[in-house]
Amino acid sequence: MSTAIFWFRQDLRLQDNPALYAACHAGHDILPIYILDEENCDWPMGGASKVWLHHSLTHLNQKLGGRLQCFSGDAKAILKTLCNTHDIKHIYWNRCYEPWRIKRDSAIKTLCTEQNIACYSDNASLLWEPWQVSKQDGTAYKVFTPYYKKGCLYAEAPRKPLPAPKHLNLADLSPKNALTIDALSLCPTRSWGEEIITDWKIGEDHAHAKLSDFMDGGLTNYKDGRNFPNKANVSRLSPHLHFGEISPNQAWYAAAQASAPEQDVTCFKSELGWREFSYYLLYHFPELPHKNFQDKFDAFPWHDDQEYLSAWQKGQTGYPIIDAAMRELYQTGYMHNRPRMIVGSFLVKNLLYPWQAGEKWFWDCLFDADLASNSASWQWVAGSGADAAPYFRIFNPITQSEKFDPDGQYIKKYVPELKHVPASLIHKPWDMTISEQRMYNAVIGKDYPAPIIDVKETRERALAAYSSIKQVQD
Ligand SMILES: Cc1cc2nc3c(=O)[nH]c(=O)nc-3n(C[C@H](O)[C@H](O)[C@H](O)COP(=O)(O)OP(=O)(O)OC[C@H]3O[C@@H](n4cnc5c(N)ncnc54)[C@H](O)[C@@H]3O)c2cc1C
Numbered sequence: 001m002s003t004a005i006f007w008f009r010q011d012l013r014l015q016d017n018p019a020l021y022a023a024c025h026a027g028h029d030i031l032p033i034y035i036l037d038e039e040n041c042d043w044p045m046g047g048a049s050k051v052w053l054h055h056s057l058t059h060l061n062q063k064l065g066g067r068l069q070c071f072s073g074d075a076k077a078i079l080k081t082l083c084n085t086h087d088i089k090h091i092y093w094n095r096c097y098e099p100w101r102i103k104r105d106s107a108i109k110t111l112c113t114e115q116n117i118a119c120y121s122d123n124a125s126l127l128w129e130p131w132q133v134s135k136q137d138g139t140a141y142k143v144f145t146p147y148y149k150k151g152c153l154y155a156e157a158p159r160k161p162l163p164a165p166k167h168l169n170l171a172d173l174s175p176k177n178a179l180t181i182d183a184l185s186l187c188p189t190r191s192w193g194e195e196i197i198t199d200w201k202i203g204e205d206h207a208h209a210k211l212s213d214f215m216d217g218g219l220t221n222y223k224d225g226r227n228f229p230n231k232a233n234v235s236r237l238s239p240h241l242h243f244g245e246i247s248p249n250q251a252w253y254a255a256a257q258a259s260a261p262e263q264d265v266t267c268f269k270s271e272l273g274w275r276e277f278s279y280y281l282l283y284h285f286p287e288l289p290h291k292n293f294q295d296k297f298d299a300f301p302w303h304d305d306q307e308y309l310s311a312w313q314k315g316q317t318g319y320p321i322i323d324a325a326m327r328e329l330y331q332t333g334y335m336h337n338r339p340r341m342i343v344g345s346f347l348v349k350n351l352l353y354p355w356q357a358g359e360k361w362f363w364d365c366l367f368d369a370d371l372a373s374n375s376a377s378w379q380w381v382a383g384s385g386a387d388a389a390p391y392f393r394i395f396n397p398i399t400q401s402e403k404f405d406p407d408g409q410y411i412k413k414y415v416p417e418l419k420h421v422p423a424s425l426i427h428k429p430w431d432m433t434i435s436e437q438r439m440y441n442a443v444i445g446k447d448y449p450a451p452i453i454d455v456k457e458t459r460e461r462a463l464a465a466y467s468s469i470k471q472v473q474d
Contacts, residue, residue, distance in 0.1 A: 003171040004028035004090035005082060007035065007075075009101075011094040011124040011244035012056045013204040014063060014168070016161040018122035023092040024165035031088070031171045032068050034060075036184050037075040040104040043289065043371055046364035048333040049242075051193045052202060054186035056243050059203025061181060067170045069178040076108050078177075080115070086173055089117050094124035094244075097279050098371045099286035125241075127158035127248050127276055130283035140284040142386040147280065148273040161250045196333045200239075200367070207240035211251060215258040222264040226271075229325070229336035230410040235268075236334065238368035241275070248272050278376035281386055288385075289375035290356065297384035301465050303352040311452050312347055313361055315414070318444075318451035320426060321401035322346050324414040331414070333367035338404050344381035345395035350458040352465060355382035383466075391466045394459050401427040417441075417448040 004023045061068040071078045112119040133151035141147035187193045214235040225233025240246045255268045311317050315326035325339030347358045359378040363369045379385025408426035412419045420440040430444050437443045
């Protein structure tokens with residue numbers, strides 16, 4: 001029986017893992033490996049992602065009977081040494097789509113060809129390959145609806161999920177330079193790493209349990225409920241999807257078979273479609289994480305020299321919905337989609353910071369930090385992206401808060417300073433009289449910050465800044 005390396009990457013699961021399935025089906029003994037490759041990476045993993053990865057690898061390792069072999073360093077050199085030392089002639093992996101990974105994997109494929117090693121790669125993380133979908137003229141879509149409706153939904157249906165391989169025979173090999181998961185040093189020494197993880201159960205089995213609970217519960221009323229951060233109408237599957245503990249195919253077909261109303265199923269699938277669109281954009285426009293998709297934004301007069309970034313990051317802006325969301329992010333490694341849009345708009349429009357400042361903070365704090373979705377979404381919020389929200393659509397944090405957190409429960413969860421303030425006053429606590437502030441233990445400027453900026457004035461300033469680039473363009 002020949003041995004094949006199975007290289008786990010963004011597919012930390014056994015079920016619906018096409019390349020693993022193919023390796024086992026071909027009758028190989030499997031050497032399962034994970035490589036932390038910070039040498040080729042030009043976009044190093046953020047702090048929260050590393051914590052998640054640690055726990056996800058631990059779960060996977062348990063499922064593999066403790067036989068996952070971990071390495072750290074240049075993937076190409078590690079694979080070469082492994083193949084040479086153990087006379088291995090087959091490597092299997094599932095594809096990744098970040099530009100640095102595409103570049104590195106191409107170099108590994110070339111090496112394998114030179115060394116007479118067979119390389120097999122498959123798709124485990126997207127419903128449609130980015131190169132499969134294009135406009136009639138052969139160019140890439142830049143607008144979501146035609147991409148999704150004409151490009152994706154008219155194309156072949158997504159692959160049906162595969163079971164876990166029936167026979168997973170692990171090779172009896174213990175490579176000399178393999179490391180323990182702990183030795184990858186993914187968890188920070190400070191307690192933050194332990195605290196943010198407490199709300200989560202990580203790994204393939206837990207991802208399935210969560211999917212199944214969501215299909216039986218939150219999916220019904222998803223279309224409307226998904227806008228309310230305090231409702232249980234979103235799946236919170238994003239980190240599990242990012243690390244590949246569950247596949248989009250499993251989520252897609254679970255929704256298709258669920259007994260929820262059609263409109264909710266359609267809406268949930270289209271959100272998976274937005275994830276696809278983000279990867280599609282990243283594949284076709286690899287500069288998306290750092291460069292404005294619309295060139296005219298290169299001339300935008302950002303004000304990134306102010307002192308407000310830290311107040312935004314720490315949830316100390318004096319706007320309760322913004323502060324609740326930013327604290328949710330830091331305390332739980334997650335932020336609901338609606339507040340992501342609200343805090344994003346506040347940063348790039350009211351505070352006039354370049355979207356990259358928000359992208360960077362999210363990258364470090366989110367468990368689901370994903371190069372494609374994070375950069376596409378930040379460019380969407382800023383108005384500089386493909387099919388983006390128009391720049392002049394500036395979210396008002398007060399009206400958003402009144403509409404989507406009407407009883408203030410989300411705010412009270414993360415901003416305990418305001419826990420005694422009634423719902424009618426919580427969205428604009430600075431409007432309380434001094435006696436109300438005292439009565440509710442929320443004295444503005446003492447117990448809770450005064451607003452750092454005026455949203456009306458800064459809205460006007462943002463629109464003026466936008467006019468200046470419209471003129472450049474026109
Ligand atoms: C500024 C900003 C930054 C973001 N950064 C990320 C990121 O780094 N990683 C990330 O996965 N998502 C990101 N998103 C998209 C979205 O907010 C999250 O995917 C979603 O909130 C995850 O929660 P959920 O799993 O409960 O979503 P659900 O509503 O349950 O949706 C199911 C799945 O669909 C996908 N999805 C949903 N909405 C979007 C969207 N707008 N764009 C892309 N995929 C989507 C996700 O994979 C999600 O898990 C960002 C959005 C904004 C506005």
